[in-house]
Amino acid sequence: MLYKPFQDLKLSTLGMGNMRLPTVGERGPIDQEKARAIIEHAYHQGVNYFDTAYRYHGGESEGFVGKVLSQFPRGTWYLASKMPGHMMNYKDGKLGFQGYLAGEEVKSIASIFEEQLEKCGVDYFDFYLLHNLCETSYDFYTNEELGVVRYLLEQKEAGKIRHLGFSAHGRADTIGKFLDHYPDTFEFVQIQLNYLDWELQDAKSKYRLLEGRGIPVIVMEPVRGGSLANLRPDCQQLLEAARPEDSMAAWAFRFLQSLPGVQVVLSGMTTMEQLEENLRLFSQDDPLTDDEKALLQKVVADLADLVPCTVCRYCCEACPQGLDIPKLISMYNEINYNKGLGSLSFTLNAMEEKELPSACLGCGACEKLCPQSIAIPEVLGKFNKALQST
Numbered sequence: 295m296l297y298k299p300f301q302d303l304k305l306s307t308l309g310m311g312n313m314r315l316p317t318v319g320e321r322g323p324i325d326q327e328k329a330r331a332i333i334e335h336a337y338h339q340g341v342n343y344f345d346t347a348y349r350y351h352g353g354e355s356e357g358f359v360g361k362v363l364s365q366f367p368r369g370t371w372y373l374a375s376k377m378p379g380h381m382m383n384y385k386d387g388k389l390g391f392q393g394y395l396a397g398e399e400v401k402s403i404a405s406i407f408e409e410q411l412e413k414c415g416v417d418y419f420d421f422y423l424l425h426n427l428c429e430t431s432y433d434f435y436t437n438e439e440l441g442v443v444r445y446l447l448e449q450k451e452a453g454k455i456r457h458l459g460f461s462a463h464g465r466a467d468t469i470g471k472f473l474d475h476y477p478d479t480f481e482f483v484q485i486q487l488n489y490l491d492w493e494l495q496d497a498k499s500k501y502r503l504l505e506g507r508g509i510p511v512i513v514m515e516p517v518r519g520g521s522l523a524n525l526r527p528d529c530q531q532l533l534e535a536a537r538p539e540d541s542m543a544a545w546a547f548r549f550l551q552s553l554p555g556v557q558v559v560l561s562g563m564t565t566m567e568q569l570e571e572n573l574r575l576f577s578q579d580d581p582l583t584d585d586e587k588a589l590l591q592k593v594v595a596d597l598a599d600l601v602p603c604t605v606c607r608y609c610c611e612a613c614p615q616g617l618d619i620p621k622l623i624s625m626y627n628e629i630n631y632n633k634g635l636g637s638l639s640f641t642l643n644a645m646e647e648k649e650l651p652s653a654c655l656g657c658g659a660c661e662k663l664c665p666q667s668i669a670i671p672e673v674l675g676k677f678n679k680a681l682q683s684t
């Protein structure tokens with residue numbers, strides 16, 4: 295197992311995500327025997343970072359993972375969990391759950407945190423995160439009357455949190471704004487990062503922002519929910535021709551090994567076979583060569599049929615509506631690939647009418663300035679149509 299220093303710790307570069315543990319039936323409870331075997335084997339093979347959250351496996355993951363790890367000496371494993379603020383709201387001094395948890399009672403931020411410690415059977419979390427900082431959870435996490443961050447900093451002071459961070463599905467500017475709002479507060483950030491989302495979700499901007507600020511990156515969705523482990527046959531053939539011995543997952547993990555700011559790559563492993571393959575991949579540092587990076591770029595372009603915006607922003611200067619054109623193009627690429635909104639719904643919900651593609655006048659002033667000759671009004675028109683049909 296490869297390790298990287300994190301302050302005074304040595305963290306395994308492969309981390310165990312605990313939201314895709316094996317279950318009884320398709321959506322049943324955790325298959326305790328199989329899941330226990332996977333976690334124990336990961337630990338014995340040197341994995342020391344274990345990530346869970348309040349609602350993984352319907353709330354079962356935290357307690358289960360804590361119980362399995364408790365057989366090993368505390369201090370030889372690091373447990374991460376998350377405050378579910380993205381599923382909560384705070385109105386008129388009242389805290390509540392929303393979404394599929396709407397109606398469930400919640401007393402306070404403190405009661406959730408204490409419940410998590412108790413469920414996990416620990417006195418402290420090694421790593422604790424605000425869950426999913428994004429455009430729609432931003433106001434919740436920055437509400438000073440509620441004081442989520444203030445409360446967690448108090449817990450850190452009291453020794454119940456060793457390292458504080460957040461996970462984010464928000465866009466790079468939202469992450470940057472949050473880091474500015476709480477300077478010198480967060481020690482690590484967890485983002486969705488893989489070679490496809492490098493372009494599709496503009497993960498490159500998030501990574502570069504964090505790397506520029508010296509904040510270690512914890513990676514989630516390294517194989518994009520498994521889709522990068524099973525590519526379209528023509529894309530797979532391209533990669534196999536270059537490295538016949540390698541699996542598709544190996545390409546995804548080696549891409550991440552090429553990014554020095556990556557601290558831990560979380561993989562949600564459901565089978566022992568996945569774990570064994572990941573252990574093999576993380577036993578040697580084998581970053582991509584420049585030629586291999588170029589090949590992956592071709593695969594991404596083929597896979598996603600991307601509008602090739604380079605985010606130079608020349609077009610923005612000409613737009614009478616002040617539209618953030620590269621941001622809209624990046625969102626269009628994502629929707630087009632996913633055939634749906636996915637996590638973009640967070641961003642879209644927080645946008646005003648005047649920021650949406652429907653605000654485009656079709657004047658074409660932007661197009662004349664685009665060095666990539668992108669038919670911008672046409673792309674925004676298609677984006678608008680896609681939004682109307684969702």
Ligand code: SF4
Binds near residue numbers: 656661
């Ligand atoms: S076509 Fe739309 S995006 Fe382009 S400059 Fe005109 S209003 Fe702005």
Ligand code: SF4
Binds near residue numbers: 604605623
């Ligand atoms: S000018 Fe073209 S390439 Fe540059 S940001 Fe605008 S759309 Fe993208």
